[in-house]
Amino acid sequence: MFSNSIDFNAPGETDDLQFMLQLTYRIYNGGRNQAVVDAANAREKAAMLQEEAVKNSLGFAVVRSFFNIVQAREHVSARQAAVQAIDASIAVARARFEAGDMLKQELLNLEVQQSLAGEDLIQAQHGLVLSKQGFLNVLGLTGEQVNINLVQTPLQTVPTQPDFKGRSEIKAMHFLIQARQAGLRQAKSGYYPTADAFGSYQADKGFEMGSGSGDSWMAGIRVNMTLFDGKQTDARVQQADIALAQAKDELRKMELAYGLEIRQAVLTLDQTYKRCRVTEKMVVSAQESARLFRERFNVGLVLSSELIDTENRLTEAQVRQALANAEQRIAVANLRRACGLLQYTEQ
Numbered sequence: 361m362f363s364n365s366i367d368f369n370a371p372g373e374t375d376d377l378q379f380m381l382q383l384t385y386r387i388y389n390g391g392r393n394q395a396v397v398d399a400a401n402a403r404e405k406a407a408m409l410q411e412e413a414v415k416n417s418l419g420f421a422v423v424r425s426f427f428n429i430v431q432a433r434e435h436v437s438a439r440q441a442a443v444q445a446i447d448a449s450i451a452v453a454r455a456r457f458e459a460g461d462m463l464k465q466e467l468l469n470l471e472v473q474q475s476l477a478g479e480d481l482i483q484a485q486h487g488l489v490l491s492k493q494g495f496l497n498v499l500g501l502t503g504e505q506v507n508i509n510l511v512q513t514p515l516q517t518v519p520t521q522p523d524f525k526g527r528s529e530i531k532a533m534h535f536l537i538q539a540r541q542a543g544l545r546q547a548k549s550g551y552y553p554t555a556d557a558f559g560s561y562q563a564d565k566g567f568e569m570g571s572g573s574g575d576s577w578m579a580g581i582r583v584n585m586t587l588f589d590g591k592q593t594d595a596r597v598q599q600a601d602i603a604l605a606q607a608k609d610e611l612r613k614m615e616l617a618y619g620l621e622i623r624q625a626v627l628t629l630d631q632t633y634k635r636c637r638v639t640e641k642m643v644v645s646a647q648e649s650a651r652l653f654r655e656r657f658n659v660g661l662v663l664s665s666e667l668i669d670t671e672n673r674l675t676e677a678q679v680r681q682a683l684a685n686a687e688q689r690i691a692v693a694n695l696r697r698a699c700g701l702l703q704y705t706e707q
Contacts, residue, residue, distance in 0.1 A: 376564060376565070377564070377565045378562065378563065378564050378565075379562070379563045380560060380561070380562040380563070381560065381561050381562075382558065382559070382560035382561075383558065383559050383560070384556050384557070384558045385556065385557050385558075386554060386555070386556050386557075387555050387556065387557050387581075388552075388553075388554060388555040389549060389552075389554045389555075390548070390549030390550070390551065390552030390553070390554065391545055391546075391549050391552075392546055392549035395542045395543070395545040395546035395549065396542070396546055398538070398539075398542040398545075399538075399539045399542035399543050399546065400539075402535045402536070402538040402539035402542060403535070403536070403539045405532075405535045406532040406533075406535035406536045406539065407532075409528040409529075409531045409532035409535065410528065410529070410532045412528040413527070413528035413529045413532065416528060416697060416700065416702070416703075417697065418498070419697075419702065419703040420693055420694065420696075420697040420703060421498050422495075422498050422499065422703075423516075423689075423690070423693040423703050424690050424693060424694075425491070425494050425495040425498045426495060426508065426513075427686045427689045427690050427693075428491045428494065428495070428686065428690075429488070429491045429492055429495055429506065429508055430508065430510055430682075430685075430686050430689075431491075431682050431683055431685070431686030431687075432484070432487045432488040432490075432491040433488055433508075434678075434679075434681075434682030434685070434686070435484045435487065435488070435679055435682055435683075436481070436484045436485055436487075436488050437678075437682075438484075438675055438678035438679050438682060439477065439480050439481040439484040439485075439675065440481060441675070441678070442477045442480070442481075442671060442672075442674070442675040443474070443477045443478060443481055445650070445654070445671055445674075446470065446473055446474045446477050446668075446671060447474065448654075449470055449654065449657060449664075449667060449671075450467070450470045450471065450474055452657065452658050453466060453467045453470050453657075453664065454467065456660065461660055462660070466663060466664040467664070469664040469665060469668065470664050470667075470668070473664075473668045473671070477675075480675075492506040514704065516689070516692045516693060516696060516703065516704065517696075517705075518629070518692055518695065519695060519696060519699050519701065522622045522625070522626055522695060522698070522699050523622070523699060524615065524618035524619060524621070524622055524698065524699065524700065525700075526699060526700040526701065527618060527698075527699070527700030528700055529614060529618075529700075530611070530614060530615070530618065530700070533607070533610065533611045533614060534611070536607055537604065537607045537608060537611060540600070540603050540604040540607045541604060543600045543603065543604070544597070544600040544601055544603075544604055546600070547593070547596040547597040547599070547600040548593075548597055550586070550589070550592070550593030550596065550597075551593060553583055553584060553585040553586075554583070554584045555581060555582070555583050555584075556581070556582045556583075556584070557580075557581050557582075558579065558580060558581075558582055559577070559578070559579035559580075560577065560578050560579070561575070561576075561577040562575065562576045562577070563575045564576075618698065621698045622695070622698045622699065625691065625694050625695040625698045626695065628691045628694070629688070629691040629692060629694075629695055631691075632684060632687050632688035632691045633688060635680075635684040635687070635688070636681075636684045636685055636688050638684075639677065639680045639681035639684045639685075640681060642677040642680065642681070643674075643677045643678055643681050645677075646670075646673050646674040646677040646678075647674060649670055649673070649674070650670050650671060650673075650674045653666065653667050653670040654667065
């Protein structure tokens with residue numbers, strides 16, 4: 361309190377203990393917070409779908425590796441049959457040679473063919489081992505033993521109306537576009553004002569001069585408007601708009617690529633069906649031809665070179681059939697993958 365008797369060189373002592381509590385809550389920010397939440401949710405869903413796409417690709421890789429083993433096993437069987445057939449023919453040839461009914465050159469031709477058939481068998485067995493190791497590698501397993509049972513392997517359903525719209529990659533890209541749209545809304549929120557509700561309470565207490573103490577409070581709504589930000593908001597909006605356009609272009613590219621992929625998968629499957637029918641007839645004809653040539657060779661009516669050609673044609677037909685059958689099953693799996701379907705639906 362002022363007094364004429366105050367000595368300004370020694371004004372005395374005073375004190376003030378002050379506490380203040382202030383609360384602020386933003387009630388409007390141009391939709392920025394909601395846009396951030398929407399973008400985060402969309403990105404989360406996109407990430408989950410991308411993980412699903414990886415699993416679908418892995419499922420196809422497992423099926424393909426499985427039928428590669430089947431094809432390799434059939435290849436080994438065909439080579440083993442060729443070795444057995446040539447062994448039987450050599451036994452007959454030696455008997456005829458010892459009886460003086462065959463030239464040594466003919467016998468030597470068969471022995472050379474026996475060695476070639478043995479080499480082909482070794483290569484086929486090696487291919488089988490490699491296919492099994494590839495299968496284990498896809499599954500992330502270690503070991504050497506792989507036992508498969510094709511009889512108990514269910515046939516996969518061929519999609520009647522192939523379409524790529526169910527693919528996880530397409531769904532993930534749609535969610536990514538939603539995230540980019542939310543990002544654009546977030547950037548545009550800079551054009552709008554913000555509004556804050558606030559309230560404060562201040563406590564003042566003096567102990568030397570109690571009459572000078574007092575409390576106060578204040579509440580209200582504050583509106584903030586950015587008049588100039590150096591065009592930072594314009595730059596953020598342009599950047600978000602470009603990102604959205606890029607995502608839409610990427611979706612269009614994916615749709616075109618997946619559409620082509622489905623058409624290729626359908627054509628490949630149709631080709632494998634035709635190959636299976638042709639190779640089946642080929643094997644039947646080659647088996648009958650080989651049977652007739654073996655009988656004629658046993659009685660000396662054909663040369664060893666003719667028998668060798670016949671056996672080679674039979675082996676080639678059997679290998680082609682094994683390859684066609686395996687590729688037909690793989691083609692079905694590939695079409696299911698292209699359509700975004702699981703390889704085997706859970707029953």
